[in-house]
Amino acid sequence: MRRTTESENKKLHKVKKKMEAKERRRKRPSYFGAMIDPKGFHPSQIKFYLILLPVLVFTILPILFIVSHAFKPIEELYAYPPKFFASRISFDNFRALVNATSQTDIPFGRYLFNSIIVSILVIIISLLLSSLAAFAFTYLNFKGKKFLYAANQLAIMFIAIAVAVPRFMMITYLGIANTYLAHIIPLIAMPVGVFLLKQFMEQIPKELNEAAIIDGATKWQVYWHVTLPMVKPALATVAILAFQIVWNNTETSALYIVDEALKTLPYYFGTLTLATNSIAAQGIQAASSLIIFLPNLILFIILQKQVMNTMAHSGIK
């Protein structure tokens, strides 16, 4: 490409814009609709902003409410008329949340530790398993491939709640009830993850693998050094989905874990918040919702670009 000076560039840009605008004016009556992903503001967008604004406000209001409620001092929770926003920031609710554990003898940090360790393990193992499987589905041949892939496609519809009973039996049968494994193993097979990764791998040019194999790389080396770096966006997306499932999960702690010291944070919050109906509990509920919600949100914001990239390949054909 030719290198241009800045002023030249600007000029070119101006001229181009003018021509584009002219073109647009000329075509407006017939060719006006397809303005997907516009580069800037245009008066025709006003109606879309007007549609979106109330929806966005409606969507974000409960979340703002949670945030402000979580930081309200106790006396303001009882205030009448009720206030939407806290007048001063207080950490009473969070303190109450942490201290409430003294009744159960299990410190707050223990639940937090369990949640973190279980989440990290589920993310790593599920990423490994689903990327290996997706690699096999995309590049390798083996017996039962068609059947397994068809089963996997159907299992994207899998409703975890519906198999709570046999899952309970299986966990007991395998002898992993009441251990960390009960948290981890049932969650690491993610049909959606395999599916998204496979869709992504199919977009990688075949020549890349072939070149690596000609250079003497094994399948494992191709997988690790060629394929995985190419599917990073899909890996990021699967990590987010896995985190969401495991971090928000309360069923495992409620149904398959008896030992209080092995239960996780959202379960503990659930016992605190569902048991009481009082107004003081509302603040604690908001604080705990916030603690569960924030890591999800932050992870998504960091990886948003990757997620959108993955979703472009997400179609079930």
Next chain:
Amino acid sequence: MNKSQVITKDHKTRNRRFNTAYLFIGPYAIIFLIFVVLLILISFLLSFAYYDGVNMPRFIGLTNYVTLFTQDLDFMQSALPNTIKYALIVGPVGYMLAFFLAWVLAQLPRRFRNVAAIILYSPSLTGSVLISVVWKAMFSGDSRGYINYLLLSWGIVNEPLQFLQDKTTIFIIMVFVGLWSSMGIGFLAMLSGILNTNREIYEAAYVDGMKNRFQEIIYITIPSMRPQMMFGAVMAIVSTFNSAGLASALTGASPTPQLAGWLISDHMQDYAFSRMEMGYASSLSVVLLMLVLVFYFVANHLFKSDD
């Protein structure tokens, strides 16, 4: 083991004794078969048995299903109609809303679109049960509930409305919360799908006499992103049927008063883990899985039929 050894080993094994592909697919296949496929099979078998979680399951034929459809009034009058109603409203409406909002977002510049997408997506990140506890504060039945306070101070009502006592309003609030959190990864998939449609097709269509954005959506946008539409539909179905415990979280009771907003998944968990009638609970879960499949085939038919 050094590099050359690995390679020769691999080359040797490739064609003769052992297919390395099994090492790739094996770990996933084992967990997948045990914790997904096998569980569904067991669930199916258990639905023909009496099982209390302690003694061996005892085969009782179709008794569970007969009881389910002829004697279980809670199921026939509350759980089943509630689930179907909830799925029929939150599923399609949430789905269409997701598509519509994705389409609107695609018409706007990138920076605004990214922020708006994060906002719209964020409710689906919340554990809906934990969050519905906070919705409870909004709809609380005394004058301290935020909605009630607003209605009272605007003079619309004279005394606080009991939102969380009434069957109908509880259901409406559930639908509300469900729709609020329905912009999940299906929504993101559809947004990417729209952004990645080929511009030239649009131009060609306008040259051929297409007149407005509505025609554009029907004739170009949707057909060219059918795979993403299907993915979005599947995700909408999954997330709709996966919700349990919403009504209990809102009312603070399980089972809920008058079984308001009581879904099949709630009913199933109640039988499985409170009453320990796991065989019966399994027949409920089979019904639930069948419902999911029905919805899936309808969606499949809608989006796949004509290519």
